[in-house]
Amino acid sequence: MKTVFVTVGTTSFDDLIGAVTSDESVKALIDRGYTDMVLQVGRGSVVPDPDSCPGLTLQVFHYKDSIAEDMRHSDLVISHAGAGSCLEALGANKALLVVVNDKLMDNHQLELAKQLQADSHLIYCTCSTLPQTLRDMDLSALTTYVPGQPQNFANFLDKAVGLV
Amino acid sequence: MALLYVVVSGVLLAAVVLITVFILRLFGILRHASEYKPGQKGSVSLLVVAGSGGHTTEIVRLMGSLSRSYNPRHYVIADTDKMSEEKIRTFEAEQEKSGSPSQFTIHRIPRSREVRQSWSSSVLSSLSALMSSVPLVFRLQPDIVLCNGPGTCVPLCAAGLLLGVLGLKRVLIVYVESICRVETLSLSGEILYYFSDYFFVQWASLKDKYPKAIYLGRLV
Numbered sequence: 001m002k003t004v005f006v007t008v009g010t011t012s013f014d015d016l017i018g019a020v021t022s023d024e025s026v027k028a029l030i031d032r033g034y035t036d037m038v039l040q041v042g043r044g045s046v047v048p049d050p051d052s053c054p055g056l057t058l059q060v061f062h063y064k065d066s067i068a069e070d071m072r073h074s075d076l077v078i079s080h081a082g083a084g085s086c087l088e089a090l091g092a093n094k095a096l097l098v099v100v101n102d103k104l105m106d107n108h109q110l111e112l113a114k115q116l117q118a119d120s121h122l123i124y125c126t127c128s129t130l131p132q133t134l135r136d137m138d139l140s141a142l143t144t145y146v147p148g149q150p151q152n153f154a155n156f157l158d159k160a161v162g163l164v
Numbered sequence: 165m166a167l168l169y170v171v172v173s174g175v176l177l178a179a180v181v182l183i184t185v186f187i188l189r190l191f192g193i194l195r196h197a198s199e200y201k202p203g204q205k206g207s208v209s210l211l212v213v214a215g216s217g218g219h220t221t222e223i224v225r226l227m228g229s230l231s232r233s234y235n236p237r238h239y240v241i242a243d244t245d246k247m248s249e250e251k252i253r254t255f256e257a258e259q260e261k262s263g264s265p266s267q268f269t270i271h272r273i274p275r276s277r278e279v280r281q282s283w284s285s286s287v288l289s290s291l292s293a294l295m296s297s298v299p300l301v302f303r304l305q306p307d308i309v310l311c312n313g314p315g316t317c318v319p320l321c322a323a324g325l326l327l328g329v330l331g332l333k334r335v336l337i338v339y340v341e342s343i344c345r346v347e348t349l350s351l352s353g354e355i356l357y358y359f360s361d362y363f364f365v366q367w368a369s370l371k372d373k374y375p376k377a378i379y380l381g382r383l384v
Contacts, residue, residue: 009218010247065250083344084218087225087384111346115367148343148382150229153364156380157338160362161208161308162201163233 003036004029005074007067009082012044015127016099020078021048021058024131030055032134038070068092076139081109081124090121090145097133098124121145186329190359193328197361200334202307203233210234211306211324214241215314220248222342223312224255225384232259236267238304242275242316271300275316286315294319298326305333312340313350321356340364341377343384349374 006020017039019025029037036057041047043062050058064070068088071077077089078097089096098113113124120143125133158164202208212227214220220241227237237256241248249270260266273296274289293316301309301323309324311317317339324335337360341353346367349357357363357374364378365371371379 010245063246065247066254082218083342083384084221087218087221087343108344108348108350111348112344115346148225148366148384149380150226150383152380153226153340153383154229154231156378157362158203158231158233160198161203161336163203163208163231 001036002032002034003038003074004034004076004078005038005040005067005070006078007040007070007080007085008042008044009080009085010042012042013080013099013101014041014044014046015101015103016078016080016130017041017044017046017048019099019127019130021053022131025134026053026056028131028134034076038074040064040067040070081113083109083112086112086116086122087147090116091147093144095139095142096122097137098122099130100124100126102126116145119143189329190325193325193334194359194361197336200336200361202334202336207233207235208307209236209238209305211238211240211301211304211309211320213309213311213314213317213320214239214248214252215245215312215316218344219312219314219342220245220251222340222384223310224251226310226312226340227255232263234308236269238306239268239270240300240316240320241270241272242314243272244275273297273300273316273320290315290319294322297323301335302327302332306335308336308338310338310340311352311356313342313345313352315352318352318355321359325359336361338362338364340383341366341370343367343382345370 008016037053038059041060041062047060071089071092071094074094077094078099079085079089081098081100086098100110100113116122117124120141123137212223214223239252252270256266256268274292297319301320309321321337324337327333327335339356339360341349341364343366347369362378363376366382368379371377
């Protein structure tokens, strides 16, 4: 069993759900040996049928209190570019493909995806290039992400406010 | 006619003086941040602006590193947000398991700006967010407002600064720019760069552009 987990975060990203369940994407995933796909669709209106991706066992839900379990059980995470989802996937040490939403008013999300791709921690694409990326990407080139150090922040603040 | 002229110019002069005093006092307060040490009394009360989605994940990571001396903790989330409250409750429950009793509250205020909301209607909803921020911050009287960039944080920081300007309570504004921001600050960051006591960025390229910022590497 090889699972891909797709997450859109707190809002919606119908174009991503549409792109990842397209015939082309599904074929690319099957060719890579994936058997299962789990979709978190948020408040999106595109909610694919369980049998709409022949060859993949499909599970769809809107929200869960925590998606940590779904992340852990997956072999590949396909995520919107939100920092929360990206960091959660990288923290869980999962191969991560980020799909940038080029329709957002202020598309600053691209900054983080660009930087993390430059550091070889993830691969990013847009909805229109998703099928091709699924075919061509080389996940073995990704390197482990070392999490940030919140303790540095705490030490600084302790001193600044006079706790130590 | 002459009397009217005197009255009008008097009122105008008074307004100008008042605004000048207000601004001078605001920057006077901000310049002396390093002298204000609320921790010396043993604990520091926090108002944490959780915002929504990814912002909440980041702020929870920061909270996880803080000692139990940061107590009580008041979380503020946008009223349209679904996932944040659960994330915060999970975090606080874990903290409680690992020792000291948990003192925290969760408050909801209107969101300043939804993703994809137009700028003109953003102004209106920001005003409504300010109307609910001022009474909340005046009631909670936190030592620190900690935030990382959701639109909601600007009115809450403004309310915190107002407490200081009015001489009621010095509130430290601690801003940690979201890790998403590699090359440019968020709109909240652009504003609060000038109105915060401690302003953190998480990428070296931002530290180069904003020299007053504090850079300690990636924090989340």
